Amino acid sequence: MRWRVFLCLLSMHHFKVSSSTSAANRCFCQVTGSLDDCACDVETIDAFNNEKLFPKLQTLLQSDYFRFYKVNLNKPCPFWKDNRLCGQKNCAVIPCTPNEVPDGIKTNGHHNKYLEEANKEECERTEKLGAVDRSLSEETKVSLREWNKHDDEAERFCVIDNEESPDSQYVDLLLNPERFTGYKGPEAWQIWNSIYEENCFKPYTVKRPLNPMVSYSGTDGKLFYSWLEGQCVEKRAFFRLVSGLHSSINIHLSARYLLDENWSETKWGHNVSEFQQRFDAHLTKGEGPKRLRNLYFLYLIELRALSKILPLFQRPSFQLYTGQPAQDQQLKLKLLELLQLAKSFPLHFDETSLFAGNKEEAASLKEDLRLTFFNISRIMDCVGCFKCRLWGKLQTQGLGTALKILFSERLIEALPRSINTNPTFQLSRQELVSLLNAFGRISTSIRELENFRSLLSKVR
Ligand SMILES: *[C@@H]1O[C@H](CO)[C@@H](O)[C@H](O)[C@H]1NC(C)=O
Ligand SMILES: *[C@@H]1O[C@H](CO)[C@@H](O)[C@H](O)[C@H]1NC(C)=O
Numbered sequence: 305m306r307w308r309v310f311l312c313l314l315s316m317h318h319f320k321v322s323s324s325t326s327a328a329n330r331c332f333c334q335v336t337g338s339l340d341d342c343a344c345d346v347e348t349i350d351a352f353n354n355e356k357l358f359p360k361l362q363t364l365l366q367s368d369y370f371r372f373y374k375v376n377l378n379k380p381c382p383f384w385k386d387n388r389l390c391g392q393k394n395c396a397v398i399p400c401t402p403n404e405v406p407d408g409i410k411t412n413g414h415h416n417k418y419l420e421e422a423n424k425e426e427c428e429r430t431e432k433l434g435a436v437d438r439s440l441s442e443e444t445k446v447s448l449r450e451w452n453k454h455d456d457e458a459e460r461f462c463v464i465d466n467e468e469s470p471d472s473q474y475v476d477l478l479l480n481p482e483r484f485t486g487y488k489g490p491e492a493w494q495i496w497n498s499i500y501e502e503n504c505f506k507p508y509t510v511k512r513p514l515n516p517m518v519s520y521s522g523t524d525g526k527l528f529y530s531w532l533e534g535q536c537v538e539k540r541a542f543f544r545l546v547s548g549l550h551s552s553i554n555i556h557l558s559a560r561y562l563l564d565e566n567w568s569e570t571k572w573g574h575n576v577s578e579f580q581q582r583f584d585a586h587l588t589k590g591e592g593p594k595r596l597r598n599l600y601f602l603y604l605i606e607l608r609a610l611s612k613i614l615p616l617f618q619r620p621s622f623q624l625y626t627g628q629p630a631q632d633q634q635l636k637l638k639l640l641e642l643l644q645l646a647k648s649f650p651l652h653f654d655e656t657s658l659f660a661g662n663k664e665e666a667a668s669l670k671e672d673l674r675l676t677f678f679n680i681s682r683i684m685d686c687v688g689c690f691k692c693r694l695w696g697k698l699q700t701q702g703l704g705t706a707l708k709i710l711f712s713e714r715l716i717e718a719l720p721r722s723i724n725t726n727p728t729f730q731l732s733r734q735e736l737v738s739l740l741n742a743f744g745r746i747s748t749s750i751r752e753l754e755n756f757r758s759l760l761s762k763v764r
């Protein structure tokens with residue numbers, strides 16, 4: 305019953321939308337009120353996010369620990385010959401120079417996950433000596449690297465860039481915000497099309513036009529969605545997550561649109577008509593509001609993952625290491641506060657019924673979803689515009705991490721409290737940074753909907 309309550313977000317009602325309703329209603333009329341027989345409604349999520357969670361999360365994301373993301377933007381596209389748009393200035397990503405990244409992150413960042421566990425004695429010794437240098441011995445580094453490599457590959461839902469590769473660079477996410485880049489048209493459609501067409505369990509017999517944003521509903525709309533109805537709950541949920549991610553990205557592009565520029569300055573802001581193109585029920589033949597509901601679905605899933613991860617971070621040995629002990633400790637408290645808040649949200653669903661089939665069935669289904677999502681994360685290396693590639697990789701990695709958490713709930717709950725035992729479930733710094741930043745994007749999107757709602761109410 306509980307998941308069912310939650311799954312009402314997935315329901316496939318076809319609404320009749322008259323073109324005479326107001327502009328605001330045409331995007332939002334179906335994105336309101338109780339979600340069918342849901343315990344949670346859109347307004348509750350809006351209020352929780354916009355007033356409580358969003359401001360807290362934003363402060364966290366401004367910190368050194370969360371703003372530096374190590375990523376390899378130079379991997380070749382594994383599927384087709386990609387066209388890199390290096391020339392477009394809005395697509396450029398400016399990597400950090402070495403002295404911009406705190407030493408603690410550079411030297412220990414990616415080993416951080418096992419830092420204290422493996423190195424406790426060493427740390428205690430240096431602490432006694434009053435030293436703050438917590439760098440690892442070469443020997444420990446090598447063994448950690450090995451450990452890192454094999455331990456949870458089988459659990460991962462996405463490609464993790466090798467942080468040791470010379471092509472991986474730190475990027476300051478605050479200096480490279482996600483916004484409109486001019487990356488659209490057939491190139492961008494190809495990315496989303498290969499995701500929806502080849503990586504969402506859709507049967508090959510269901511066809512859809514190339515431009516998914518504008519006209520894929522059309523006369524085939526019903527047909528397109530009918531394949532979903534025949535899918536199991538889990539695969540439908542998967543499609544909803546991908547669609548929610550797509551919506552979120554489009555909300556950002558519409559909210560930070562390149563409105564005007566001249567030789568001296570560039571003006572970014574809301575473009576209401578771009579938003580309508582993507583979400584207006586009439587202009588999208590009924591698709592838009594469904595896309596927005598999928599955004600809320602994605603929000604709840606990632607929120608759920610955050611609330612589940614709390615025990616891992618409550619371990620005394622866990623730290624957000626940047627090399628500044630006092631600040632690191634403070635940041636940890638802020639993170640715990642945020643996770644407590646996430647946990648306090650009354651999501652009444654029980655995910656055990658999501659994989660209610662017999663054990664073997666559930667395992668093979670999980671493997672199906674995992675491999676498919678893994679493949680989607682590889683498609684991100686085909687995104688031609690670097691700025692979009694950066695945020696695409698970060699957001700798929702974040703969602704992949706959320707799925708990894710949700711599928712490992714039992715492991716997390718069983719985590720030993722003792723410092724001396726190696727935890728059976730871990731996240732790397734990269735996974736943690738992507739998880740929080742990806743959720744930051746979704747949370748910002750929900751917040752932006754309020755802005756668009758009010759802008760649209762002024763449009764006739
Ligand atoms: C991965 O995605 C590519 C591009 O869409 C597709 O051609 C390929 O069949 C997918 N592979 C798997 C294993 O799903
Ligand atoms: C263009 O430049 C002028 C200064 O020369 C400035 O006052 C104006 O606001 C700018 N307009 C934009 C953003 O196009």
Ligand SMILES: *[C@@H]1O[C@H](CO)[C@@H](O)[C@H](O)[C@H]1NC(C)=O
Pocket residue numbers: 562563564575576577578579581
């Ligand atoms: C807003 O977006 C539309 C496309 O949806 C575009 O035609 C228009 O020029 C944009 N407006 C501004 C002010 O850039």
